[in-house]
Amino acid sequence: MIGCGIDAGSRAMKVVLMDAANRRVISAAAADQRPDQSELAIELTGQALKNGGVQPQDIKKTVGTGYGRRVLTQADTTITEITCQARGVRSLLPNAQVIVDIGGQDSKVIVLDVQGVRDFAMNDRCAAGTGQFLEMVAQRLGFSLAELGVHAARSLQPAVINSTCAVFAETEIISLLASGMTPEDISAGVLRSVALRVAGLSHPGSTAAVVFTGGAARIQGMDKFLSQALGQPVVIAPDPHLTAARGAALFACEQIEPGHRGRDE
Amino acid sequence: METADTPLTYFSQMIDHCYDYAESAKAQGRPIVGILCEFTPREIIFAAGAVPVCLCGGSLETIPAAEQHLPVNLCPLIKSTYGYHLQGTNPFLEWADFVVAETTCDGKKKMYELMSAGREMYILELPQKADEPDALAHWIKEVEKFKAYVEKKFHTQITDDQLRAAIRLMNRERGLRRELADLMARDLPPLTGRQLLDFKSIISGIDADLEQYEKAIRTFNAGAAVKTAAPGSPLDLSQSPPPVRVLLTGVPTVHGAERVVELIESCGAVVVAQENCTGIKPILEDIDPDAPDPLQAIAEKYYHLPCSVMTINERRLESLRTLAARFRPQCVIELVWQACLTYDVESKRIRRFVEDELQLPYLKIVTDYSPSDSGRLMVRIEALIETVLAKAAGPARQASR
Numbered sequence: 001m002i003g004c005g006i007d008a009g010s011r012a013m014k015v016v017l018m019d020a021a022n023r024r025v026i027s028a029a030a031a032d033q034r035p036d037q038s039e040l041a042i043e044l045t046g047q048a049l050k051n052g053g054v055q056p057q058d059i060k061k062t063v064g065t066g067y068g069r070r071v072l073t074q075a076d077t078t079i080t081e082i083t084c085q086a087r088g089v090r091s092l093l094p095n096a097q098v099i100v101d102i103g104g105q106d107s108k109v110i111v112l113d114v115q116g117v118r119d120f121a122m123n124d125r126c127a128a129g130t131g132q133f134l135e136m137v138a139q140r141l142g143f144s145l146a147e148l149g150v151h152a153a154r155s156l157q158p159a160v161i162n163s164t165c166a167v168f169a170e171t172e173i174i175s176l177l178a179s180g181m182t183p184e185d186i187s188a189g190v191l192r193s194v195a196l197r198v199a200g201l202s203h204p205g206s207t208a209a210v211v212f213t214g215g216a217a218r219i220q221g222m223d224k225f226l227s228q229a230l231g232q233p234v235v236i237a238p239d240p241h242l243t244a245a246r247g248a249a250l251f252a253c254e255q256i257e258p259g260h261r262g263r264d265e
Numbered sequence: 266m267e268t269a270d271t272p273l274t275y276f277s278q279m280i281d282h283c284y285d286y287a288e289s290a291k292a293q294g295r296p297i298v299g300i301l302c303e304f305t306p307r308e309i310i311f312a313a314g315a316v317p318v319c320l321c322g323g324s325l326e327t328i329p330a331a332e333q334h335l336p337v338n339l340c341p342l343i344k345s346t347y348g349y350h351l352q353g354t355n356p357f358l359e360w361a362d363f364v365v366a367e368t369t370c371d372g373k374k375k376m377y378e379l380m381s382a383g384r385e386m387y388i389l390e391l392p393q394k395a396d397e398p399d400a401l402a403h404w405i406k407e408v409e410k411f412k413a414y415v416e417k418k419f420h421t422q423i424t425d426d427q428l429r430a431a432i433r434l435m436n437r438e439r440g441l442r443r444e445l446a447d448l449m450a451r452d453l454p455p456l457t458g459r460q461l462l463d464f465k466s467i468i469s470g471i472d473a474d475l476e477q478y479e480k481a482i483r484t485f486n487a488g489a490a491v492k493t494a495a496p497g498s499p500l501d502l503s504q505s506p507p508p509v510r511v512l513l514t515g516v517p518t519v520h521g522a523e524r525v526v527e528l529i530e531s532c533g534a535v536v537v538a539q540e541n542c543t544g545i546k547p548i549l550e551d552i553d554p555d556a557p558d559p560l561q562a563i564a565e566k567y568y569h570l571p572c573s574v575m576t577i578n579e580r581r582l583e584s585l586r587t588l589a590a591r592f593r594p595q596c597v598i599e600l601v602w603q604a605c606l607t608y609d610v611e612s613k614r615i616r617r618f619v620e621d622e623l624q625l626p627y628l629k630i631v632t633d634y635s636p637s638d639s640g641r642l643m644v645r646i647e648a649l650i651e652t653v654l655a656k657a658a659g660p661a662r663q664a665s666r
Contacts, residue, residue: 067640079651080647080651081644082645082648083648083655117648117651122644
């Protein structure tokens with residue numbers, strides 16, 4: 001029996017299939033979001049089934065999470081990405097105390113306790129600390145999102161980006177380009193400004209074990225900027241873009257086999 | 266339910282009723298006085314035979330006009346109210362013989378200066394050191410001056426007996442609204458918080474309203490074990506597990522700006538207490554109608570209002586403590602209108618108090634009247650509710666997570 005977790009994020013859709021008997025991931029699939037989210041979820045689930053060599057009828061429960069969770073027709077239940085993220089990360093890194101998640105349109109700091117989520121903070125109506133902002137900057141500089149980190153790594157003196165608003169930050173970047181600042185220094189400055197914005201949401205406490213998740217965690221060097229901004233080490237979760245979908249799959253497995261404890265850790 | 270939802274149906278037409286009431290009052294020669302804050306003593310307005318109407322703006326529509334004069338980064342309630350002033354689209358404001366305002370937050374205070382160009386405004390100076398005897402003495406003076414202004418304006422003498430009658434009327438209204446609010450203390454509240462909010466009228470002391478309050482209380486007390494919320498409510502009060510009980514605190518959710526209450530209740534929670542100016546906050550205390558000096562008694566009651574402009578606002582913590590004991594919330598949500606500095610800054614103390622003393626999960630929401638962030642707010646509210654439910658399910662189960 002399989003539990004299926006679908007994370008309908010603002011920028012990407014992620015699907016994780018999990019064996020309810022042993023809480024092991026069978027397969028996963030991810031793709032950029034589309035307007036027809038439910039269709040995309042079905043396609044990705046099909047892909048994951050094929051990759052895992054399992055049958056559609058083996059999926060007994062599906063839990064939807066992420067921004068588009070409510071429109072997923074195949075989800076039996078929905079759980080927020082905050083709860084799923086905590087669940088997914090805990091199952092991989094049981095000692096995690098704080099999760100910093102930078103996704104497409106949200107950044108979050110989730111504080112964990114022995115019972116799960118203790119507290120969380122999210123960015124308000126502002127894109128300046130999000131993956132979307134990074135994409136916008138990369139596009140402006142003529143890079144892909146992945147290249148942004150590569151270029152940032154070559155910077156000797158990261159630019160100072162002051163704006164707390166993505167729109168003004170873009171203007172600031174245009175002026176920096178016009179003044180002859182290198183794309184490397186601008187890239188590094190932007191990654192640093194995002195890290196500072198997220199660190200400003202909620203300070204995890206200097207001794208807490210911080211885990212970094214979300215699509216932005218896959219950008220090379222982003223973790224170093226985050227670590228600098230927080231003043232403490234940061235561990236990137238394995239497959240950091242899939243942890244919320246993994247948490248959703250774990251909840252789905254729990255619905256199939258309630259009371260099954262501990263084995264996923 | 267049929268009898269129970271009659272008062273609810275009645276209050277779904279609240280603005281229309283107030284319109285008719287004010288229009289006919291005006292036709293009978295009764296003056297209309299606009300008010301913009303719960304610190305304004307309605308009793309004095311009633312005692313002069315006038316009708317107090319709340320003018321706080323809850324509409325997104327009037328904000329763009331207001332932003333031509335006011336900073337964009339200002340509280341939406343201030344902008345919306347001012348937008349109505351500019352556009353002349355609030356009939357109650359247009360009917361008002363004058364508007365009484367007060368020096369609470371700086372945003373309102375300075376907006377009133379702009380509004381006074383073209384409108385008759387009377388400003389009450391509100392001292393802000395809550396427990397200072399000198400401050401109260403100053404406030405009593407302010408209330409006396411206000412009474413004299415009203416008397417001169419409406420060519421009347423306000424007698425102590427008229428003040429006592431007005432106190433009795435407002436006590437009756439406050440008492441009935443408290444009884445309605447108290448219904449939410451039940452394990453299974455017979456109303457949603459959104460429905461309770463509908464019972465708040467922008468005009469106080471309308472006989473027909475008070476009769477509907479009594480009718481609603483009778484119906485809900487008759488038991489008839491109301492298991493579901495009234496039709497049209499997104500919340501099923503008989504759901505299992507029962508809805509998570511939320512104490513809402515912070516800024517008022519004036520007519521038209523009830524979105525956050527609706528969002529909370531569409532996530533399977535019920536707002537059992539509203540510690541704000543549209544909720545229970547201004548109606549917790551009554552006034553002794555037989556006090557030797559009724560005017561002083563009025564001033565004292567209003568001065569006790571635990572608004573975030575007060576320093577140090579200890580009464581708000583006391584109030585939250587009392588409400589938490591009475592309504593047994595499982596979490597506290599604080600609503601702050603964007604750029605409302607006093608509530609935003611005070612939220613730090615409130616969070617600490619809620620987490621440390623009440624030992625409840627706390628969530629702060631900062632937003633304005635635009636629905637563009639509803640999806641994102643839902644994530645936070647739902648996550649809070651999931652956290653409450655997970656903790657209620659017991660540590661043993663959670664420990665495995």
